Amino acid sequence: MLERLKEGLQAAIKKLIGVTTVDEAAVKEFIRDLQRTLLQADVNVKQVLEVTSKIEKRALQETPPPGLPRKDHIVKILYEELSSTLGGEVKLEIPIGRTYTILLVGIQGSGKTTVAAKLARYLQKKGYKVGVVCADTYRPGALTQLTMLGKQIGVEVYGDENSSDAATIAERGLKYFEGKNVVIVDTAGRHKEEKGLLEEMKEISSKITPDLTLLVIDGTIGQACYSQSEAFHKAVPIGGIVITKLDGAAKGGGALAAAAATGAKIFFIGTGERVDDLEPFSPTRFVGRLLGLGDIKALLERAKELEMEADEKKVQRLISGKMTIDDLYYQLEQMRKLGSIRRILELIPGFSQTQIPEAELEGLDEKLEKWRSIILSMTKEERANPEIMNVSRIRRVARGSGTAERDVKELLARYKQTKDVMKASKGRALRQLLRRLQQT
Numbered sequence: 001m002l003e004r005l006k007e008g009l010q011a012a013i014k015k016l017i018g019v020t021t022v023d024e025a026a027v028k029e030f031i032r033d034l035q036r037t038l039l040q041a042d043v044n045v046k047q048v049l050e051v052t053s054k055i056e057k058r059a060l061q062e063t064p065p066p067g068l069p070r071k072d073h074i075v076k077i078l079y080e081e082l083s084s085t086l087g088g089e090v091k092l093e094i095p096i097g098r099t100y101t102i103l104l105v106g107i108q109g110s111g112k113t114t115v116a117a118k119l120a121r122y123l124q125k126k127g128y129k130v131g132v133v134c135a136d137t138y139r140p141g142a143l144t145q146l147t148m149l150g151k152q153i154g155v156e157v158y159g160d161e162n163s164s165d166a167a168t169i170a171e172r173g174l175k176y177f178e179g180k181n182v183v184i185v186d187t188a189g190r191h192k193e194e195k196g197l198l199e200e201m202k203e204i205s206s207k208i209t210p211d212l213t214l215l216v217i218d219g220t221i222g223q224a225c226y227s228q229s230e231a232f233h234k235a236v237p238i239g240g241i242v243i244t245k246l247d248g249a250a251k252g253g254g255a256l257a258a259a260a261a262t263g264a265k266i267f268f269i270g271t272g273e274r275v276d277d278l279e280p281f282s283p284t285r286f287v288g289r290l291l292g293l294g295d296i297k298a299l300l301e302r303a304k305e306l307e308m309e310a311d312e313k314k315v316q317r318l319i320s321g322k323m324t325i326d327d328l329y330y331q332l333e334q335m336r337k338l339g340s341i342r343r344i345l346e347l348i349p350g351f352s353q354t355q356i357p358e359a360e361l362e363g364l365d366e367k368l369e370k371w372r373s374i375i376l377s378m379t380k381e382e383r384a385n386p387e388i389m390n391v392s393r394i395r396r397v398a399r400g401s402g403t404a405e406r407d408v409k410e411l412l413a414r415y416k417q418t419k420d421v422m423k424a425s426k427g428r429a430l431r432q433l434l435r436r437l438q439q440t
Contacts, residue, residue: 005253008037010292013075022070024060030074031056041253042222047261051085079287086283087260090240090267092212094128100182101174101208104242105201105232106216108189111244111270113142115216116186117149118270118278119242124155128181133173134159135166135204138188138197146186153275167203174208185210198235205236212239214267217259219243222251225258233264244270247277256286323419325383329375370403371411377401386412 012033019026031052038048055077064073094100102119106112113136120130132155136142143159150157158173170185177183187204188197205213215238217225225243232238241259246252246269259266266281375383377400382389389397389412398405 005037005041006290006292008040009034009078009290012037013078013291016074017071022074027056027059027074030059034078038253042251042255043253043257044223044226044261047085047257051081055081075291079284079291079293082287082290083283085260086256086286087265089282089284090265091280092240092267094123094126094182096181099174099178099180101210101212102182102184103205103208103210103213103236104184104186104216105213105236105238106189107218107228108139110189110216110218112136112189112216113146113186114149115214115242115244115268115270115278116146116184117153117155118275119268120150120155120182120184121153121275122268122278123182124153129179130155130182130184131173131177131180132157133170133177133183133185135170135173135185136188137164137166137169142186142188149275166200167207170204171207201235213237214240214242215264216242216244217255219246219252219255219270222254223258225255226261229259229262229264233262238264240265240267242266242268242270242278243281246270247272323415325375325378325386325415328415328418329372329383370401370407371414373401374398374403374408374411386415 012030015033016022016026016030034055035048035052038052039045055074058077058081059074062073062077064070068076104112104116104119113134116132120132123130132146132150134143134146134157136146143157143161146159147157156177158169158176160169160172163169166188170187173185174183185204185208187201213236215229215232217228221228229238229241241262241264243252243255243259243266246255256266256269260283268278269281269286271277271279374397377397382393382397389408394405394408394412398408401408
């Protein structure tokens with residue numbers, strides 16, 4: 001996520017921490033590094049000057065609290081000011097006892113249809129009964145795409161391919177989904193200059209009177225988010241913003257800053273192509289990850305959603321060093337649900353600052369996939385008692401999983417190593433980790 005911005009900010013921090021004395025010259029050099037990084041991330045020049053001016057002033061004038069090094073205090077100031085620039089915290093509150101309607105609007109190509117499915121999935125995981133209405137009558141295949149995405153997540157989609165009246169379709173869709181907790185209405189993509197389409201959006205809004213109108217913006221357009229947000233807000237009251245395509249968008253920093261500058265709250269950000277890659281936007285958490293401070297709470301919440309609490313027998317087997325290959329497979333499956341290794345490390349304090357080579361990270365994801373295939377190719381007896389794995393069994397498993405024999409041997413070696421470590425430490429490392437997680 002915004003790798004260039006993250007690398008630049010962390011490099012500036014590392015450089016500051018490396019200086020012997022934090023004097024005025026060191027602070028000014030730090031500010032120049034920040035300005036260069038933010039401008040490269042397509043943040044508006046005026047915003048860059050405003051935020052760095054505040055950071056410089058505070059860094060030079062404030063006295064750090066007793067016991068806190070001046071360098072750490074400056075990093076804290078950076079964290080606070082960047083978080084403030086990206087707006088305040090916001091939470092989507094769904095009332096109980098009636099249907100809550102969310103209208104999605106935005107320019108063509110911003111990813112509205114995908115966001116409709118992602119948002120439905122997000123709310124579904126929160127326990128809400130969700131329906132989705134396709135009121136896009138302009139784009140060929142819009143209803144088909146949304147229906148396919150709906151089937152993928154188990155959410156029903158309403159639409160009418162024989163009608164070109166988007167407002168009427170939206171109105172009928174709300175009646176069709178009476179009894180649902182939330183109804184999401186997807187509309188046609190439009191350009192802010194197309195008055196006819198903006199009029200249609202006004203008509204839809206007046207007919208269904210949505211509880212919340214979310215503007216979906218493509219994160220790759222950078223500073224243009226500001227004018228786009230303004231144009232749509234003049235047509236219908238925008239209650240919040242969703243920024244998509246932030247997984248590697250060079251202009252993502254500009255998009256976030258520009259959207260926040262409009263005064264509309266950023267509700268969600270899209271961080272990948274999967275239907276689960278939509279997360280509530282928290283400026284403090286987001287900046288924490290950019291600066292390499294990690295976000296252990298986000299990891300814990302994600303783990304809770306996936307119901308990763310291991311049962312008592314699994315924990316006891318791990319602690320006693322009696323784990324089986326089945327236990328290892330269970331852990332691999334949970335990691336797959338969390339996403340890539342890079343994404344997991346991003347959420348864990350300390351790891352995000354570790355200089356792990358890109359090729360090595362990519363290799364880890366690939367290796368985990370290989371191990372998963374190998375385990376699935378093993379018999380029940382082999383998974384329960386890996387010690388019986390001989391040359392012929394290893395050859396058979398390698399052939400069945402489409403991997404090399406050395407890959408099977410590596411998995412078995414790693415399994416034995418993990419088991420021995422757990423046995424030798426009597427589970428102390430695991431207990432310490434669990435205790436730390438419970439305290440956060």
